[in-house]
Amino acid sequence: MIRPGCAHILGIGLLAAMPAPAAMAQTAESDVPKNPLKEAYFGEQHVHTGVSMDAFIAGNRLTPDDAYRFAQGEEIMVNGSMHKIKRPLDFVAVTDHSEFMGEAYSLMNEGAPGYDDEVAVAFREAPDLKTALGLYAEYVLTPLAGGGDPHPEFFQGEEAIKSTWKKNFEATEKHYKPGKFTTIHAYEWTSAPGGSNQHRNVFFRDTNVPDMPFSSNEGADPEMLWAWMQAQRDDGKKVFAIPHNSNESKGLLFAEASLTGVPIGKDYAETRASMEPLIEMMQIKGNSEVVPNFWPRDEFADFENATTIQQFNGRGFVKENFVRYGLGRGVKYHADLGVNPFKYGFVGGTDSHNGTPSNVEEDNYSVGSHGLADRTAEVRATSNLEGEMLVADMNPGALTAVWAESNTRGAIWDSMMAKETFATSGPRMKVRVFAGQGFADKYDSYEAMVTDGYAKGVPMGGDYTGSEAPQFLVWAMKDPIGPNLDRIQIIKGWYADGEMKDRVYDVVASGDRLQADGKVTPIDAPINLETGAFNAEKGDPELMAVWTDPEWDAAQEAFYYVRVLQLPTARWTLYDELRAGVKYPDNVKREIVERAWASPIWHEVN
Amino acid sequence: MLRQIAREPLFHFLVLGGLIFVAWSWLAPPEPAGSGDEVIVIDQSRLDHLQTMWKAQWKRDPAPEDVAAIIDRHLQQEVFYREALQMGLDRDDEIIRTRLAQKMEAVASDLSSLMQPATEEKLRAFHAARPDLFTLPQAFAFRQVLYLPSEAGDARIKTTLATLRSGGAVPADRRSKLSLPLDWPLTSGQDLNNAFGGGFAKALAKLPVGSWSGPVRSGLGLHLVQVTEIQPERLAPFDEIRDEVARQYEYYTVLDAQQRVFKELLGKYRVRFDAQGVPDAVIQEYARP
Numbered sequence: 001m002i003r004p005g006c007a008h009i010l011g012i013g014l015l016a017a018m019p020a021p022a023a024m025a026q027t028a029e030s031d032v033p034k035n036p037l038k039e040a041y042f043g044e045q046h047v048h049t050g051v052s053m054d055a056f057i058a059g060n061r062l063t064p065d066d067a068y069r070f071a072q073g074e075e076i077m078v079n080g081s082m083h084k085i086k087r088p089l090d091f092v093a094v095t096d097h098s099e100f101m102g103e104a105y106s107l108m109n110e111g112a113p114g115y116d117d118e119v120a121v122a123f124r125e126a127p128d129l130k131t132a133l134g135l136y137a138e139y140v141l142t143p144l145a146g147g148g149d150p151h152p153e154f155f156q157g158e159e160a161i162k163s164t165w166k167k168n169f170e171a172t173e174k175h176y177k178p179g180k181f182t183t184i185h186a187y188e189w190t191s192a193p194g195g196s197n198q199h200r201n202v203f204f205r206d207t208n209v210p211d212m213p214f215s216s217n218e219g220a221d222p223e224m225l226w227a228w229m230q231a232q233r234d235d236g237k238k239v240f241a242i243p244h245n246s247n248e249s250k251g252l253l254f255a256e257a258s259l260t261g262v263p264i265g266k267d268y269a270e271t272r273a274s275m276e277p278l279i280e281m282m283q284i285k286g287n288s289e290v291v292p293n294f295w296p297r298d299e300f301a302d303f304e305n306a307t308t309i310q311q312f313n314g315r316g317f318v319k320e321n322f323v324r325y326g327l328g329r330g331v332k333y334h335a336d337l338g339v340n341p342f343k344y345g346f347v348g349g350t351d352s353h354n355g356t357p358s359n360v361e362e363d364n365y366s367v368g369s370h371g372l373a374d375r376t377a378e379v380r381a382t383s384n385l386e387g388e389m390l391v392a393d394m395n396p397g398a399l400t401a402v403w404a405e406s407n408t409r410g411a412i413w414d415s416m417m418a419k420e421t422f423a424t425s426g427p428r429m430k431v432r433v434f435a436g437q438g439f440a441d442k443y444d445s446y447e448a449m450v451t452d453g454y455a456k457g458v459p460m461g462g463d464y465t466g467s468e469a470p471q472f473l474v475w476a477m478k479d480p481i482g483p484n485l486d487r488i489q490i491i492k493g494w495y496a497d498g499e500m501k502d503r504v505y506d507v508v509a510s511g512d513r514l515q516a517d518g519k520v521t522p523i524d525a526p527i528n529l530e531t532g533a534f535n536a537e538k539g540d541p542e543l544m545a546v547w548t549d550p551e552w553d554a555a556q557e558a559f560y561y562v563r564v565l566q567l568p569t570a571r572w573t574l575y576d577e578l579r580a581g582v583k584y585p586d587n588v589k590r591e592i593v594e595r596a597w598a599s600p601i602w603h604e605v606n
Numbered sequence: 607m608l609r610q611i612a613r614e615p616l617f618h619f620l621v622l623g624g625l626i627f628v629a630w631s632w633l634a635p636p637e638p639a640g641s642g643d644e645v646i647v648i649d650q651s652r653l654d655h656l657q658t659m660w661k662a663q664w665k666r667d668p669a670p671e672d673v674a675a676i677i678d679r680h681l682q683q684e685v686f687y688r689e690a691l692q693m694g695l696d697r698d699d700e701i702i703r704t705r706l707a708q709k710m711e712a713v714a715s716d717l718s719s720l721m722q723p724a725t726e727e728k729l730r731a732f733h734a735a736r737p738d739l740f741t742l743p744q745a746f747a748f749r750q751v752l753y754l755p756s757e758a759g760d761a762r763i764k765t766t767l768a769t770l771r772s773g774g775a776v777p778a779d780r781r782s783k784l785s786l787p788l789d790w791p792l793t794s795g796q797d798l799n800n801a802f803g804g805g806f807a808k809a810l811a812k813l814p815v816g817s818w819s820g821p822v823r824s825g826l827g828l829h830l831v832q833v834t835e836i837q838p839e840r841l842a843p844f845d846e847i848r849d850e851v852a853r854q855y856e857y858y859t860v861l862d863a864q865q866r867v868f869k870e871l872l873g874k875y876r877v878r879f880d881a882q883g884v885p886d887a888v889i890q891e892y893a894r895p
Contacts, residue, residue, distance in 0.1 A: 478825070481804060
C-alpha cells in the first residue's frame with residue numbers, strides 16, 4: 001500500500017529549516033488591497049482528513065497538508081486514484097473532529113506513543129470495510145453515544161491531542177497566501193446525544209487559538225461548548241460556531257428547550273445568537289432547508305432531501321429539523337423574548353471524509369466522499385453509508401460563498417460573522433441582495449448597482465430597520481460553466497396571530513415568464529439523458545429585480561431570504577450510470593435543479 | 607510532512623536512539639544468545655524515553671516507586687521479547703507480519719528518498735521528465751465587452767465594434783457587465799474556460815492580435831474582444847518554479863518509492879503458483895519461467 005504523507009523512520013528533512021509562517025502571514029494580510037464593493041470568494045467550511053478518526057478508519061490517510069493542496073487545484077492520490085477539482089478554491093477550513101484527535105496522533109505518526117498498541121494497529125490495518133466498521137462501532141460510535149471512558153486504550157492523554165492540533169495548525173499556516181488563498185483555523189465539535197446530531201464547526205479568526213480544542217468528551221451539551229467559547233473570547237480569542245445537519249437533529253437543533261430541558265430564555269438566546277451567526281444549509285448528507293412533506297406548496301422543496309436518513313438511528317424527519325422552520329421559530333422567539341436565538345446566515349459544505357475540500361462537481365464525483373464506503377460506482381449504486389443513509393441519497397456537497405473585501409482570513413471571517421454569505425448546492429453562481437428604500441429599476445453598471453445597494457440598504461445577513469415596506473434589490477449571475485438561471489425567489493417568513501407562516505415569492509424569471517398574478521410559466525429545458533449535457537440555450541445568464549413586499553406589516557417580525565434556481569443539470573448518479581454502466585434504482589434522481597441560498601435579512605419589531 | 611515530523615521531539619529521540627543503537631552494535635556486538643550473560647543495558651537515553659512515555663500517559667513526573675515499576679515492566683517486556691524471538695514466536699503471527707511489512711514500506715520510502723535526495727540535478731531531471739506537471743498552458747491577455755444572449759440582435763453590438771475599432775471608449779453600461787472585468791491580464795485557457803464557459807479560449811486563439819473583433823460566443827453571452835497577447839503553451843522555466851518542482855518531486859518520489867522498491871525486491875524471489883483459480887493476468891505478471 002502506498003502511503004504518501006505518512007511518518008517515516010529516517011529523518012530526511014531533519015536539517016531543513018522552517019520559516020515562521022505565522023508572522024509572515026500577519027504582515028502580508030494588511031498589504032492585500034481591499035475592494036469596498038466586495039468580491040464573492042468560494043470555499044469549503046467543512047472537511048475531514050485522516051486526522052478525524054472515523055475518516056482514518058474508512059481508509060483516509062490524507063493530511064490537512066494534502067487537503068490544502070487539493071483545494072488549490074493540485075492532483076492528489078485519493079483512495080488509490082489521482083483526483084482533482086476543476087476549479088481551485090479561494091478559501092478552506094479543515095474541520096477535523098476534536099474527539100479522538102489524540103488517538104489520531106498515535107495512529108498516524110510512526111513512533112508516537114500508542115502507535116504500536118494492538119487496537120491502533122487494528123485500526124490502521126483494517127483489511128476491509130466490514131472490519132473497519134466493526135472497529136468504528138466499538139471505538140467511535142459507542143463512546144459517542146455516551147457512557148464509559150470514550151478513549152480507546154492506546155490514547156496517550158492531552159499531550160497527544162495538543163500535538164495533533166498543533167500539526168493541523170502548522171499545515172493551516174503553511175498554506176495561507178493572503179490575497180490568493182485563505183486557510184482558517186477550525187475544527188469540529190461532534191456531539192450526538194441520543195442520536196440527535198448537535199455537531200458544530202468552530203472557527204477562529206486568526207492565529208490566536210487555544211492549545212487544545214474543546215471536544216464532546218469534555219462536554220456534550222452545546223451550552224458547554226458556548227461556555228468554553230466564552231472563556232476563549234474572554235481570553236482575547238475570536239471564535240464562532242456553525243451547526244450542521246439539522247436534518248439529523250431529531251428536532252433538537254431548533255428546540256423549545258435546552259438539551260437539559262430548561263425552556264429557552266433570554267440568556268440562552270443571547271448566548272446562542274452571539275456564538276452562532278451561521279448554519280450549514282446543505283452538505284453531503286442532505287439539504288436541510290425544507291422537505292416537501294412539511295412544505296407542500298414549495299414546488300422546489302424536493303431537492304437532495306436525503307430521506308433515507310430516517311431509516312437509521314430513529315432520525316425520522318420532523319418539521320422542527322429544517323432551517324426554514326428554525327428561522328421562523330427564531331422570529332417567534334424574538335417576539336416573545338426580544339432576542340432571536342436562531343438568527344442564522346447560510347453556508348454550505350461537504351463534510352467529506354476523504355480530505356477533499358469542495359469536491360462538489362456532479363460530473364467529477366468518481367472517488368466519492370467517505371473512503372471505502374462509496375469509493376466506486378459499483379459500491380455507490382448498491383450500498384449504505386453505514387449507520388447513516390443510502391449512498392444513492394447522498395450528494396457531492398455544497399459550497400460557501402463569502403462577500404468579503406479581500407481574500408484574507410480576517411476579511412472572510414469578519415464577513416462570515418456578519419452573515420454576508422450565501423450557500424450554493426455546488427455551482428458558482430453569484431447572488432447579491434440589499435434591503436432598503438429608493439433603489440433604481442435599472443443601473444448603468446454593476447458597480448453602480450452595488451454602490452447604491454450599500455448606500456441605501458443593508459446586505460444579506462443584515463436587519464432592515466425602515467418603517468415602510470422594504471424594497472429588495474436582488475441580482476444573480478450564472479456559474480459560467482453551468483446552465484443559465486431559471487428564476488430568483490424570495491422566501492418570507494413571519495409571525496402573526498400566534499402562528500409562524502412562510503411564503504415563496506417568485507421575484508424575477510428568465511425570458512419574462514413571470515406573470516402578473518405572480519406565477520411563473522415553467523421552463524422546458526430537460527437535460528440530455530444520453531450525455532448528461534444541460535440545455536445551453538434557455539434561461540438567462542443574469543437576473544435582476546427590485547421587489548417590494550406586498551403584504552408588509554411594520555408590526556410583524558419577519559425574515560426574508562433569496563433563493564436562486566438554475567436550469568436542470570445531470571445528477572452524479574446519471575454520470576455513474578453513463579460512465580461505469582451501473583444501474584441505480586428507478587426512484588433515484590438523475591436530474592436536479594441546483595441553487596443558491598442567500599443569508600436572510602430580518603425585520604425585527606423593537 | 608517529513609519536515610514536520612523532523613521537528614517532533616519524539617522523532618529526534620528515535621533518530622538519536624537509532625544512531626546510538628548502530629554505534630553500540632558496532633562497538634559492542636551482543637554475546638551469542640543463551641550464554642547466560644547476555645546484556646540488557648538501561649542507559650540514560652533509554653530511561654529518559656521510558657519516563658517520557660510514562661509522563662505522557664499519567665501527566666506527572668514519576669515518583670521513585672514509579673521509576674521502579676517502569677524499569678521492572680521494561681525488563682519483563684525485554685526479556686520476554688528476546689526469548690519469544692529465540693523461540694520463533696514472531697513467525698506466522700499476522701500482526702507481526704503486517705507490522706514488519708509496514709515498517710519495510712516506510713523504510714522503502716525513506717531509502718528511496720535517501721537514494722534520490724532532491725538535488726539540483728534530480729530536480730532538473732524531474733522537471734524535464736514531467737512536462738505534464740510543469741507545462742504552462744496557452745494564455746491570453748485581452749479586453750472584452752459583453753452583450754447578453756438576449757441582446758444578440760442588438761444593433762449596438764455593431765456600432766460599438768466600429769467605435770472601439772476607431773479608438774473610441776467602451777460604453778459606460780458595458781464596463782462591468784455581469785460583474786466581469788473589461789481587462790484580462792495573461793490568463794490560462796483553462797482559467798478562461800472556467801470564467802467564461804467552455805470553448806472560450808479556443809475561440810480567442812483564432813482572433814487577430816491587436817485589433818477589436820467579434821462577437822465571440824461564451825457561456826455568458828457575446829463578446830467583442832481585443833486580444834493583446836497570446837502566450838503559447840510552454841514549459842515553465844525551471845528557475846521560476848524551483849520550489850514547485852521540489853514539492854512535486856517529494857510527493858511523487860514517495861508515491862513511486864514503495865512500488866519501485868517492491869519490484870526490485872521481488873526480483874530476488876521466484877513466485878510459483880501451485881494453486882488453482884489464479885487469474886492468468888496475475889500469473890503472467892508475477893510468475894517467471
